[in-house]
Amino acid sequence: MLEGIKNKEAQYVLVEYKDRLARFGYTYLEKYIKDHGGEIIILDQQDDKDENQELVEDLIAITTSFSARIYGKRGGKKVAKRVENILKEEKA
Template identity: 55%
Template sequence: MELLSIGEAAKRLGVHPNRLRAWEKQGLIKPVRLPSGQRRYPVEEINRILGTGGIKAEPDAVALYARVSTKKQADAGNLERQMERLRAYAQEKGYRVVAEYSDVASGLNQNRRGLERMLKAAERGEFKKLLIEYPDRLARFGYTYLERHLKYCGVEIEITSQKEPEDAHTELVQDLLAIVTSFSARLYGARGGRKVQQGFWELIRDAEETQEGQI
């Protein structure tokens, strides 16, 4: 009996190794355990799954992800309203919501608890679509890489709205300010970073006043 490692089995099935672990817990696939405790998958078991078209989450199973940058926004109800709009969209489309994830953090922050939980669930094959209001909710930068990883996990991102909310401009300014402050502090030290930060805000105010005067 030919046995495959979890990596080899996942590659043949075209899924993430974590999905095989999830299938094992659900009793959908039966690996062989070596004396060392390592999993090995019989080729016959892999061929059985391939012959039945694979084991997939129901096509209408979706997860929701919402994010706001600050606690002030969350306290004002922005996060819950964002999630309610996603729920309404899913209901209108006839999707079955199997999980909801959210974060109160900058889109620049890669260490978000909700984002991490969502990615792990995607790797386990728990849903087929991820609903977000617009790309910046998922990530300010690096969206394409997250999209590619989710696609590898068999998950499609569905953007429910192309129109950004009114406070999106403020969030963008805050994120840009965080980047400028971080790099300035590295180049000029903490004191120099604060000076650059102050100058950055003054430039933004001048630009906004100029724009208002042209309207």
């Protein structure tokens, strides 16, 4: 998408909600796209939030993302260990 904007293959980025483009760091994407002559169009504008509310939501999104990675890795280890045990039992 960003390559398309950079290469002038696209002029608009169309999203339903702002957070569908980026959970955090939206302003960096917006600046990049504007600097390359593009525009972000958001179909369903939510009520403007103050900076503190956006910061809290960004921190929650970051925490959720990292928590999912941590717990996902743990779950993967459990599954791998269980498969390993089953294979050992079948060999015995």
